[in-house]
Amino acid sequence: MSVTETTVSSPLPPGKYYFSGNEALAEGAIAAGCNYYAGYPITPSSEIMERLAARFAGLEGRVFIQMEDELASICSVIGAVWAGAKGMTATSGPGFSLMQEAIGYAALTETPLVLADIQRAGPGTGQATKVASGDLMQAKWGSHGDYQPIALCPWSVQEMYELTITAFNLAETYRVPVFLLGEEAVGHLQERLDIPAANRVARRHYQPGAPPFGHPDPAGVPSMPAFGQGEKLLVTGSTHDEYGFRRTDDPAAHARLVARLNDKILQHRDRIVSTRSYRLEDAEIAIVAYGFTARSAWLAVDELRRAGKKAGLLRLRTIWPFAAAEIAALGSSVRQIFVPVPPADRRPDHLPGNHHPGGTGAVAWPATWKNTCARAPTAPRSVPAAATAS
Amino acid sequence: MNLLLRSIDELQLDLDDLLFVSGIGCAAWIPSPHFNADTLHTLHGRAIAFATGAKLFNPRLLTIVVSGDGDLAAIGGNHLIHAARRNLDLKVICANNRIYGMTGGQAAATSPRGTISATTPDGCPDDPFDLCRLVLGAGAGYAARYAVTQPRELQAAIGKTLRMSGFTFIEVLSPCPTQYGRRQGLETAPELLAELREKCLPLEQWRRLPPAARRERIATGEFTREPA
Ligand SMILES: Cc1ncc(C[n+]2csc(CCOP(=O)(O)OP(=O)(O)O)c2C)c(N)n1
Numbered sequence: 297m298s299v300t301e302t303t304v305s306s307p308l309p310p311g312k313y314y315f316s317g318n319e320a321l322a323e324g325a326i327a328a329g330c331n332y333y334a335g336y337p338i339t340p341s342s343e344i345m346e347r348l349a350a351r352f353a354g355l356e357g358r359v360f361i362q363m364e365d366e367l368a369s370i371c372s373v374i375g376a377v378w379a380g381a382k383g384m385t386a387t388s389g390p391g392f393s394l395m396q397e398a399i400g401y402a403a404l405t406e407t408p409l410v411l412a413d414i415q416r417a418g419p420g421t422g423q424a425t426k427v428a429s430g431d432l433m434q435a436k437w438g439s440h441g442d443y444q445p446i447a448l449c450p451w452s453v454q455e456m457y458e459l460t461i462t463a464f465n466l467a468e469t470y471r472v473p474v475f476l477l478g479e480e481a482v483g484h485l486q487e488r489l490d491i492p493a494a495n496r497v498a499r500r501h502y503q504p505g506a507p508p509f510g511h512p513d514p515a516g517v518p519s520m521p522a523f524g525q526g527e528k529l530l531v532t533g534s535t536h537d538e539y540g541f542r543r544t545d546d547p548a549a550h551a552r553l554v555a556r557l558n559d560k561i562l563q564h565r566d567r568i569v570s571t572r573s574y575r576l577e578d579a580e581i582a583i584v585a586y587g588f589t590a591r592s593a594w595l596a597v598d599e600l601r602r603a604g605k606k607a608g609l610l611r612l613r614t615i616w617p618f619a620a621a622e623i624a625a626l627g628s629s630v631r632q633i634f635v636p637v638p639p640a641d642r643r644p645d646h647l648p649g650n651h652h653p654g655g656t657g658a659v660a661w662p663a664t665w666k667n668t669c670a671r672a673p674t675a676p677r678s679v680p681a682a683a684t685a686s
Numbered sequence: 687m688n689l690l691l692r693s694i695d696e697l698q699l700d701l702d703d704l705l706f707v708s709g710i711g712c713a714a715w716i717p718s719p720h721f722n723a724d725t726l727h728t729l730h731g732r733a734i735a736f737a738t739g740a741k742l743f744n745p746r747l748l749t750i751v752v753s754g755d756g757d758l759a760a761i762g763g764n765h766l767i768h769a770a771r772r773n774l775d776l777k778v779i780c781a782n783n784r785i786y787g788m789t790g791g792q793a794a795a796t797s798p799r800g801t802i803s804a805t806t807p808d809g810c811p812d813d814p815f816d817l818c819r820l821v822l823g824a825g826a827g828y829a830a831r832y833a834v835t836q837p838r839e840l841q842a843a844i845g846k847t848l849r850m851s852g853f854t855f856i857e858v859l860s861p862c863p864t865q866y867g868r869r870q871g872l873e874t875a876p877e878l879l880a881e882l883r884e885k886c887l888p889l890e891q892w893r894r895l896p897p898a899a900r901r902e903r904i905a906t907g908e909f910t911r912e913p914a
Contacts, residue, residue, distance in 0.1 A: 377739075
């Protein structure tokens, strides 16, 4: 990938802060150089836009707008990104549903953007202030057609900050929409946030005159120009060639484009997928968890260890692309794998973990898990450093 | 299309600073890929929302939205009125053919009452939007309506809005013989153009008509915010 990272000093003075997850996410966006935010209020994500509205007002060159709905929010982000912005929006289930058509547009036009979906319990209006991670599948397959989004699952306030920066970096590196799938609990959780003196931030790769929608490498990421640079860009959501000319009747052009859109993510999955292991070295029982649920799982691992059971945790920080290889490897070293999900979600019989190619590890749903998950609020308010380390 | 390009040429605008944004539909294909400037061909109904982001982030871009009536005023109606309310510096040109052209001639929110269409075989039961008054009511700084049969007026209006700041809206009544005309007994483009020529009336004259007669005619000209 031709994207370069530079060290950018933190806009907030480095130090210890006590923030909610949503506030930390907003600060992560600012640190990553986000300079365009458009959104529409929805619980439990609204604190992100409220903080950005206040913070952008005091910073140079950052644009905030409250739009008339979620369709307008994401579309205006895409417009701003093509005008040169680093853009993001945030929402929750109902708004995420509304945004799906534009997500497909962003995937096809290779528009880098970040979308924070602070999940509530669905379907429908559901429960706006309850913990759920039921948008996982929608994040992967929500828009029609074949594309590969990237989705990250922060489990702490610290990760709401750090993974937001990662999300912007991945969006720039692969020119894709990147989702931050937080849950209500991590959005509203208050805990310590360590702001570093500086962060690594990806710089947009632009090579004047290079084709904006094609690459000699069939899994390559093209140069990302902007309006107003004299490129006379043709940006379209229809199938197009490497210069943006519509090719709506040419099956070969379509196959070539869609293959690259998918391969640029799938062939770089090893660089994108991020997991963390906890007490897995000698584990016979593994829990695979992501997001807020991983906090309960982490607690369960310690409890099981105290009871003499060799338990460990594999925590997925990226949910898409899926950590299939990592879970398959786990399957050959442990006896059992458990996949807890929040009580508001469906039983995980349709989770991809049940179909992982490893095949040796049993994916089971112990009846007791529901109870363990329901105890999530008793999880420690701050996650020990040991748990965050790889 | 021609008139728009001629206006741009006359004003000697820098093509590097021009951005054309369109939605989905026949009219949305006017700028993309034909114009030698930046073009953003978006989703059905969302052209103004995309344009909002581009313009807000880079105010130097002279941002012109060109799309159809279905695109801008039906599926995209919410964005239209909100951009007008914000008086955002967008130049919106709406090609109103009174029908959904691209999808095969279904009734639109701009089809006059009685219009025979693919989805209103017995005639459209509702009154259409008056788009100019809609955007003025929402806060637009400028709104005008002309038919393609009034090229001089139309070009003057386009030239004027390109020099203005704030939200401007020009409705261009355009013929669609295949999807609209055919079903109204106006088979050919000349017949449709003749109908437009006959129906269109300058605003002042239209105002002097008795209310019942107004419905049969189309008021053209520059609209102001005072009640008509
Ligand atoms: C979300 C969505 N709904 C429906 C369509 C199908 N569609 C394409 S063009 C069009 C109507 C266009 O009508 P108008 O904007 O009046 O333009 P015209 O073709 O008449 O110039 C529709 C309904 C679509 N592309 N996307």
